Amino acid sequence: MTQPLTIEGLVGDRKRRRRERRVKSLFVLAGLVSIAISVAIVVSLAGEAWSFLSQVELSELFTVGWFPRRGLFDIPTLLIATTIIAGIGMIVAIPLGLGTASYLAEYATPRARRWLKPTIEVLAGIPSVVLGFWALTFISPEVVSRIFTSAKPFTMMAAGLGVGVLITPLVATVSEDAMRSVPRELREASYGLGADRATTVRRVVFPAALSGIVASMILALSRAIGETMIVFMAAGAVGGALRTWDPLDPGQTMTAAIASLATGSDQVAGEGLAFQSLFFVGLLLFLITLALNSVSNRFVRKYREQY
Amino acid sequence: MTDSIDLVSDTDAETGKSGTRDPTPTPRVSGRPRVTGGTPNDANKVIIDFKDVDVYYGDFHAVDSVTVPVREKEITAFIGPSGCGKSTVLRSINRMNDLIESARVEGTITYHGVDLYAPGVDPVEVRRHIGMVFQKPNPFPKSIYENIAFGPKIAGFKGNMDDLVEESLLRAALWNEVKDRLTETALALSGGQQQRLCIARAIATSPDVLLMDEPASALDPIATLRIEDLMYELKQDYTIIIVTHNMQQAARVSDRTAFFSVDVNEGRRTGRLVEFTETAKIFTSPQQRETEDYITGRFG
Numbered sequence A: 001m002t003q004p005l006t007i008e009g010l011v012g013d014r015k016r017r018r019r020e021r022r023v024k025s026l027f028v029l030a031g032l033v034s035i036a037i038s039v040a041i042v043v044s045l046a047g048e049a050w051s052f053l054s055q056v057e058l059s060e061l062f063t064v065g066w067f068p069r070r071g072l073f074d075i076p077t078l079l080i081a082t083t084i085i086a087g088i089g090m091i092v093a094i095p096l097g098l099g100t101a102s103y104l105a106e107y108a109t110p111r112a113r114r115w116l117k118p119t120i121e122v123l124a125g126i127p128s129v130v131l132g133f134w135a136l137t138f139i140s141p142e143v144v145s146r147i148f149t150s151a152k153p154f155t156m157m158a159a160g161l162g163v164g165v166l167i168t169p170l171v172a173t174v175s176e177d178a179m180r181s182v183p184r185e186l187r188e189a190s191y192g193l194g195a196d197r198a199t200t201v202r203r204v205v206f207p208a209a210l211s212g213i214v215a216s217m218i219l220a221l222s223r224a225i226g227e228t229m230i231v232f233m234a235a236g237a238v239g240g241a242l243r244t245w246d247p248l249d250p251g252q253t254m255t256a257a258i259a260s261l262a263t264g265s266d267q268v269a270g271e272g273l274a275f276q277s278l279f280f281v282g283l284l285l286f287l288i289t290l291a292l293n294s295v296s297n298r299f300v301r302k303y304r305e306q307y
Numbered sequence B: 001m002t003d004s005i006d007l008v009s010d011t012d013a014e015t016g017k018s019g020t021r022d023p024t025p026t027p028r029v030s031g032r033p034r035v036t037g038g039t040p041n042d043a044n045k046v047i048i049d050f051k052d053v054d055v056y057y058g059d060f061h062a063v064d065s066v067t068v069p070v071r072e073k074e075i076t077a078f079i080g081p082s083g084c085g086k087s088t089v090l091r092s093i094n095r096m097n098d099l100i101e102s103a104r105v106e107g108t109i110t111y112h113g114v115d116l117y118a119p120g121v122d123p124v125e126v127r128r129h130i131g132m133v134f135q136k137p138n139p140f141p142k143s144i145y146e147n148i149a150f151g152p153k154i155a156g157f158k159g160n161m162d163d164l165v166e167e168s169l170l171r172a173a174l175w176n177e178v179k180d181r182l183t184e185t186a187l188a189l190s191g192g193q194q195q196r197l198c199i200a201r202a203i204a205t206s207p208d209v210l211l212m213d214e215p216a217s218a219l220d221p222i223a224t225l226r227i228e229d230l231m232y233e234l235k236q237d238y239t240i241i242i243v244t245h246n247m248q249q250a251a252r253v254s255d256r257t258a259f260f261s262v263d264v265n266e267g268r269r270t271g272r273l274v275e276f277t278e279t280a281k282i283f284t285s286p287q288q289r290e291t292e293d294y295i296t297g298r299f300g
């Protein structure tokens, strides 16, 4: 410290600076590669989808059902089935997930939470093929067929319930995080005014955590729409499906439609209109989930800004 | 005000310590705070009575054997060094400690003669009688109006809510500042306004007792004085217990003061009541050396 400081003292180590530049360019490269992959996917999707659209009449997209090998490309069939199954899933997951989240965040003793939280996280990690199998062998015969005697053996109902089980942990954990991050001061304010627990949860914690809760639901919805395996295995439609609004019928979602046609062993792979139709469906799916995710991102951002 | 002056001079005459009082109102770093408020009256009924109250957090003995009678329509101040258990004792009155799983209260705290911890006593009901204002202003992220209406609504208030909101805000000396923006979010208010809103919110449920845990600690001197004025107002109808770190504040507003201290024992700190008496006495002629040291600023 006694020596006067010269400019050399502040220039630093040349080698270190060169290393930093190298590391930085490595990261930039990684970023560029992942962007390039995403762009490539979107471009190929859009290209093939466009090629499909230019080969079919608009009226061919609205017929009686989705049977691509027979040249029936009824898009509403897939959209309706997707809506029904995701809808049933949400009807199951919202009350169950929010109930679980409220219990964990507000009622459970720390001991109970220590057990329950990991259990729910394990549930969230169950591969969807396992849930699909369970929906096929348990929900269909033991639940749906018993409650709705008129139901077909394999139904969108069974698949929807399976999807509900799949997304419940997502709603529960994300909502619970949102509820737990509501400041303790707000809870104390509520209790201090003579509110009981139920009132505090309903009128203080829920509204304060609302955007996080909504975000959890949108995430769950986009997961439900994108879910393939359960629907593919349990919804009962193999080659295609008729357009129907009845959840007790078999049905095919957008994802299942792609999966059931684009398996490696299938002759369709690689060529033909049927194959190209899948790109169109894929593009639709991509746009829908993209829209949902950006809505959810907006909510999450807003939720970060609160209190 | 005449009363209080009389009382202070009485006390001085009694103890022969009148010369120790600082005649100028300028605040000092150390030395005795001037006692200006206070109208303690032994004819006032004891409303909350602590008898040998101990509070534990798990096996941590936080507060030892507190005995304090709190009288109706008086302001009782809890003072003492940080960590001596003032908040703990305060929160044991309206059973806020029930929210902390490890907390346990021993001894008896009665309210109008009823044991607050008797089986069957509902903490929710207790809190409707004994309101609380917290150290940090904690308005709900709702409108100003909804903040005030929250308590009455959940208690099933049937009257005219608009009137009640106005009246509560008037009493908390906030009405003029917010009357044109009742539907705006309470979070847009300044810290001092938020704290007055919290006071308005607490009195809107018309409690009987108001607990205030350092209500002015986050406020500037002007906002602090307004809150003190407000407490003076409220004293007509409410019993107030205030925790404060500010000796001047205790001396200015309270009728009686409880001084707590903390004993360090094998690294564990246990709070203890050192002295409880009329504010004028505690600031002019404390009976305990510890109290004297603390109020004159010679503490630790």
Ligand SMILES: Nc1ncnc2c1ncn2[C@@H]1O[C@H](COP(=O)(O)OP(=O)(O)OP(=O)(O)O)[C@@H](O)[C@H]1O
Binding pocket: B057, B060, B062, B081, B082, B083, B084, B085, B086, B087, B088, B089, B100, B102, B245, B269, B271
């Ligand atoms: N939730 C809790 N769990 C465990 N210990 C606690 C809890 N709250 C407070 N304590 C402990 O109890 C003792 C008294 O705390 P308390 O908050 O009552 O002190 P205080 O006098 O209000 O202090 P301050 O003036 O700093 O607010 C402290 O040692 C504190 O660490």
Ligand SMILES: [Mg+2]
Binding pocket: B086, B087, B088, B213
């Ligand atoms: Mg405190």
